Amino acid sequence: MRTLVFSLFILTVAAVSANEKLVVCNYEAKAHLRQGQGQFGLHDLDEAIRYCNYLIYGYAAIDDKTFKLVPLNEQFDIMKDNYRLVTDLKRRYPKLKVLLSVGGNDDVTGSGDELNVKYRNILESTTHRLAFVNSAHTLIKGYDFDGLDLAWEFPETKPKKIKTGLKKAWNSFKSVFAGEHVVDANAEQHKEQFTALVKELKAAFRPDNLKLSLTVLPNVNSTVYYDPRNLAPHLDFIALHAFDFYTPHRNEHLADFPSPVYELIDRRVDENVDAWVKYWLNNGAPANKLVLGIPTYGRTWHLQGEAKIDEFPITDLEGPGEPGPLTKEAGLLSYPEICTKVTTRTTTPGGLTKISDGTKRRGVYAYRYPDKDDKGGVWIGYEDPETAAIKAQYVKNKGLGGIAIDDLTLDDFRGVCNNNKFAILKAAVAAM
Numbered sequence: 001m002r003t004l005v006f007s008l009f010i011l012t013v014a015a016v017s018a019n020e021k022l023v024v025c026n027y028e029a030k031a032h033l034r035q036g037q038g039q040f041g042l043h044d045l046d047e048a049i050r051y052c053n054y055l056i057y058g059y060a061a062i063d064d065k066t067f068k069l070v071p072l073n074e075q076f077d078i079m080k081d082n083y084r085l086v087t088d089l090k091r092r093y094p095k096l097k098v099l100l101s102v103g104g105n106d107d108v109t110g111s112g113d114e115l116n117v118k119y120r121n122i123l124e125s126t127t128h129r130l131a132f133v134n135s136a137h138t139l140i141k142g143y144d145f146d147g148l149d150l151a152w153e154f155p156e157t158k159p160k161k162i163k164t165g166l167k168k169a170w171n172s173f174k175s176v177f178a179g180e181h182v183v184d185a186n187a188e189q190h191k192e193q194f195t196a197l198v199k200e201l202k203a204a205f206r207p208d209n210l211k212l213s214l215t216v217l218p219n220v221n222s223t224v225y226y227d228p229r230n231l232a233p234h235l236d237f238i239a240l241h242a243f244d245f246y247t248p249h250r251n252e253h254l255a256d257f258p259s260p261v262y263e264l265i266d267r268r269v270d271e272n273v274d275a276w277v278k279y280w281l282n283n284g285a286p287a288n289k290l291v292l293g294i295p296t297y298g299r300t301w302h303l304q305g306e307a308k309i310d311e312f313p314i315t316d317l318e319g320p321g322e323p324g325p326l327t328k329e330a331g332l333l334s335y336p337e338i339c340t341k342v343t344t345r346t347t348t349p350g351g352l353t354k355i356s357d358g359t360k361r362r363g364v365y366a367y368r369y370p371d372k373d374d375k376g377g378v379w380i381g382y383e384d385p386e387t388a389a390i391k392a393q394y395v396k397n398k399g400l401g402g403i404a405i406d407d408l409t410l411d412d413f414r415g416v417c418n419n420n421k422f423a424i425l426k427a428a429v430a431a432m
């Protein structure tokens with residue numbers, strides 16, 4: 001009996017190492033600015049890091065005059081030494097790779113059609129690309145990062161408009177003539193030029209064995225901007241941030257599941273995890289290089305008394321929900337800000353009613369109707385340890401490379417939900 005148990009143990013260990021999955025952990029450095037229990041310091045990383053193969057430092061920026069890679073927050077990143085302190089973690093965790101990420105929607109310039117136009121301008125000239133490549137190499141080496149992650153700020157797709165009845169017919173009639181508003185007239189060139197940039201970066205990085213990865217940001221249309229077959233050979237992994245399909249900023253009056261695994265009835269066919277994965281697989285990316293992004297937060301809308309919460313998409317909402325006590329950002333709540341309010345008894349004042357996902361396709365949501373003064377109503381589509389595990393299971397079933405947690409600072413890093421620090425990260429890792 002003892003030998004049997006022992007050999008089973010050996011077999012289990014062997015099986016685990018044979019299908020080793022990547023765990024990419026995003027870290028938003030700006031989380032040190034949050035107050036009180038929301039403040040995320042370097043020591044808070046400790047509990048998470050032993051689960052992570054990669055730590056992604058968010059974010060660096062592009063200088064729009066020189067096209068060089070530069071720190072986004074010189075004061076904190078350089079003067080206060082945060083770059084150095086983070087890469088020093090490798091002394092304690094020798095297997096950890098730390099990448100610096102550029103973009104990630106944090107590096108914002110301009111507005112309207114000019115929003116982040118530098119991310120397209122830089123691609124258009126080999127001189128600009130060279131300035132970027134050389135400066136990236138210098139910055140990465142200078143602070144002992146293991147490589148660069150490209151969370152490239154290509155323009156987002158326009159949010160879907162809800163059309164009903166006559167308006168629907170009129171709109172489809174109109175779009176035949178007017179066409180949809182074109183976000184980027186040179187998208188085709190930008191796609192080719194981005195592939196060129198990736199090749200140039202990899203060539204510069206190769207002698208030092210530096211890593212290069214791509215993060216596909218939410219609502220950036222891969223079909224338009226990314227060429228999987230020609231990108232994949234030069235990238236160590238591709239993180240698909242297939243979430244935020246609906247946000248209160250994109251869809252003020254309409255709410256829906258922010259990141260369903262599979263297509264839901266009557267939604268746009270490419271607004272789900274599975275559609276993103278299929279695009280990359282069907283166009284030549286190897287499955288083991290794809291890592292699936294899992295958010296650690298919820299998107300919130302201000303719910304009115306009359307709104308129906310069981311018919312999707314939910315209409316008649318009033319924009320972003322109130323900022324949370326820790327994150328203080330309208331329309332967003334971190335997982336611990338949600339879990340501490342969820343209750344099974346709807347009578348608890350201020351409590352949220354949670355509706356689980358029996359289908360395992362769409363995600364969870366929670367809500368609270370407003371009081372008689374029309375205050376405090378909220379609808380939240382979010383991720384919890386259960387749905388994170390469902391996504392990790394999907395990764396396993398499809399033979400994908402792993403997961404990317406976005407991000408550690410919004411997970412339950414103090415263990416306030418269930419006395420279990422980083423519950424989302426851990427649940428996802430366990431399910432692979």
Ligand SMILES: *[C@@H]1O[C@H](CO)[C@@H](O)[C@H](O)[C@H]1NC(C)=O
Nearest residue numbers: 157158221223224268270271
């Ligand atoms: C992405 O681009 C393709 C090709 O232009 C288009 O068919 C598809 O509808 C776009 N997806 C979204 C979400 O805009």
